[in-house]
Amino acid sequence: MREKNASKDLLEKNIAGEITLSEKPGKALRKWREIFGITQKNLAKTLKISPSVLSDYESGRRRSPGAEFIKRYVLALVAQDRRKEGGITGKIPETAKSGAVLDIREFIKPMTGRAFLKYVNGRIIADEGDLDKKIYGYTVIDSIKAILELSDTQFPQIYGLNNQRALIFTKVHMGRSPMIAIKVTKPKPVLVIFHGVAPSEVDKLAVKIAEAEKIPLIISLTENEEKLVEDLKKIEA
Amino acid sequence: MREKNASKDLLEKNIAGEITLSEKPGKALRKWREIFGITQKNLAKTLKISPSVLSDYESGRRRSPGAEFIKRYVLALVAQDRRKEGGITGKIPETAKSGAVLDIREFIKPMTGRAFLKYVNGRIIADEGDLDKKIYGYTVIDSIKAILELSDTQFPQIYGLNNQRALIFTKVHMGRSPMIAIKVTKPKPVLVIFHGVAPSEVDKLAVKIAEAEKIPLIISLTENEEKLVEDLKKIEA
DNA sequence: ACGTCAAATCGTCGAATGTCGATTTATGTG
């Protein structure tokens, strides 16, 4: 009597729903393909269609993909991810829903990104932006849960009262999904911090996005998630 | 600083996702239209298209509606519901996610539906089926949360080890959604019980479905949800 | 600077969508 994983269907449904409701379905298609780290060519092979079809969608020549197409697309993405080691889906716990946002705070008086570094035991990975820019608060996000729960419309809500803030992602796998999420949403953080991934394991695409967006990318080396949140609470006593 | 309701987007995304991933999108379109209690003609007017278009989709002549169409469809449904008094969406609380299934149990030895009645203080609403059929367990479901969380693929999971059971829905508004959900899924309960709605307020369509499916429909008059669950625990000590 | 691989572009074409309107077929309700 095997146990069924409820998150599974949830993930697929969320993705499909987001694509369908998206202003530009093509953008959403691309977003998810990138999050899963699959190339157009590769995915095209799985779907047994020509890569140009995918490109045509993503770039907007075809603007309203049919339900059938979206379904095959999403199912292929997820199935392919499930098949390989270290995929997104493997990280999703069966239980534990809700609570993607672990903490959210505003500072009374702002501090620079550089000053913020020591609270998270941070190591700089990308710094095309400006670490001396002021930040006015931070948000800690469980990146795994965020995949399931937040997206598109909800994502901007993690910015509190102001968007001059640091976004801290925990349980980061490679950093691909968080960075792509940031890439495609409007308000952008001043600083991004990953926790749970080794500096050497950070996804290259993630770094590239950080550089392109001019957002400094930091890896926190704090022992664990709990301590990280603890340490952050010490700011501005 | 107006508060944003996160469930809102969630609901729409869930519906859109379900339609998109559905084996037969047309069936899903119909399901949700019926749940929201809107006629084809009415909805067609809102969408500024001919009613036959909707019929064509629902009956399957057009099998793969485009993202654009689905989006307009879902948005129209939800918007229209939000506009009117006593709609589905008004019932959805902003907070409180997860936990649609309040209780689930299997009996050691089966009992008849009629015997089950007294545990829920039940009043018979429809009885084209057989109240003397044996039931082997029950599942208590928060019908509001079920709309958001369960659907299609997840729904069958509320049947425990056996499907010869009673499904008890709490926080029932008119009983439309639960009955339609039952109508469109494969394993069907032997008995359906509503809690939270007055016998006179039960949706006519719901009753009709119950009769057509030959599933006895009962209204529980137990004071409140908590007591209902309590009382049920007393079965087969 | 060259080669490679991913992605973008674009012309083309059959099939399916998206839409109407007219006509039937239920399904009630007085």
Added chain:
DNA sequence: CACATAAATCGACATTCGACGATTTGACGT
């Protein structure tokens, strides 16, 4: 029973999808 009203059915037709393959453009590694 007959008349509204909802829904199903169907022929018609313009638009777009869904798909291919050839050709550019873009990034990156060496």
